[in-house]
Amino acid sequence: MNKKIGNQTIKFASPPVIISAASIAGKKEGEGPLKKYFDVILSDNLKGEKSWEKAESKIVENTIKIAVYKAGLTIDDIDYIFGGDLLNQDTGSTFGVRNFRRPFFGLFGACSTMGEAMGLAAMAIDGGFAKNVIAGASSHFCASEKQFRFPLDMGNQRPQSSTWTITGDGTVVISNKGSGPRITHVTAGKIVDLGVKDANNMGAAMAPAACDTIVTHLKDTKRSPNYYDLIVTGDLGYVGHTLLKQLLAQEGIYINEEKITDCGIEIFNKTAQDTHSGGSGCACSAVTFCGYFYPKLKTGELKNILFIPTGALMSTTSSGQGESIPGIAHAIAIESRVK
Template structure:
């Protein structure tokens, strides 16, 4: 069998799995940010009419999935597989959404790297001929994440300036074996990297080494030119992590500064909205990609994009046991030809 592998960590997809549509839902604070025009739905109530924050997040991801399917003129019954996950309690929001969608379901966990992980797996299953249509998506919610990983909101705890604001949002992509739209061309699957950071309020510094390793590995494997990209977007490194990533890649001979953005910085107006170092959460890169980046790809304003969703694989248990934070980043390269 002809190998699709290039180098150590990258694969090249030959059958052109196509992102034919996306869906995106964000909360009120995200709707006040600079990208508000690109989202399908901006909530006026971040409980979304539900009794709990977790059920609100589940309804958000269900809505984002349905929007992607409807926008493509498809039915839920046309979709062969669903790849979804989130941060909360055994994938509570994704699993409950999958219960309503009734699509064969792979629950995945990559923390905030889940969007790129889902796109990777859905694209490979379509490229391999195992599906004609696959959905991938993820979500996060400020209130669910704060309660699980930090402190209940009622306590009003102050955060250090290295902290970030978990995005309330859900994003999804519908990937097809045939159709019009941007194509997933390369996938670089990351390794778990842990450089000893144990501060849950400095996730950018913890995740940056994983982003560096994955981005560097892509360019080593493919010999591609960073300046051939219109955009290289990390998931949610924020101000601190973005600076670390850019500087340390330069030291290794890879200069992405002309095309590099971070979704956590793009989501909010850092001067006007009090989010400290920027946005974070699974929904951060999911909604920025499904909204802003995908829109630019469809309009041919971007021809070649790398999305590098970044994830911190800690848990409340590992934090209480004084463990450091293992992290991962997955890259997908999406093109218009």
């Protein structure tokens, strides 16, 4: 039986269930509007470790433990771990899962990693290759600044279009049975690059990819955007969100203001927290989904959402060589109850 519909979309035969979700968020995120939704808020982003990188791995490890505990399982029940982060060679996740001794697929999709992980995890379940799978993504503000921008103690100003990398980790356990919201469709994104080169405006670099994935998803599933209670992009921020709505309008797709949002906008209070265009990083969509949207889906407050983590796939080397920033976005359709 062919589970692929249209150009890029998978329709699951027996939609996998997200049986639990856990989130750990950093100090600044814990001062934002979503503070009461996270499982753990760090009081210190070093988390008692010797470096930001070690702290991120510790966060990954602990979030997985919480997610597995909430699912009523033990780590040995997990068939695969799908995870990724922003650090070089995925070390944040690798060292985070090192002690679990479970099969691990390290992923890199920049800030779209949560979508990539959930999509692949759901495919592993529906394909019959696994019973319980973990999907997660993490990032750390300090480690990212150090790797991609400037040392933390540099006294420079952040441009208005720039975003603030989220410190934290969001992890879900996806299973072939149990209760919870189900993943019905996955639309894997393709790389879209409209030539944006400004690494301080990643929302602009990713908006065309988000638009492409949304348009493709709706076409493949023959759905109207109104089908979804909410369309949630990953980390476009205010700038990218505005551009996405303009791009969708060019395609003849108009979505009500209250039915489309972005995790990077939800997670911070722009004026009080001085975060400029909003939040970004792998953990942006991951912690916002796990902490804020998952419980709403679980209780049925949201009937369904289209969750679209977005990623900017550049490196300091590619930017140094004058390359533009390729964008990607993966859409995950999640239903509170399947009819």
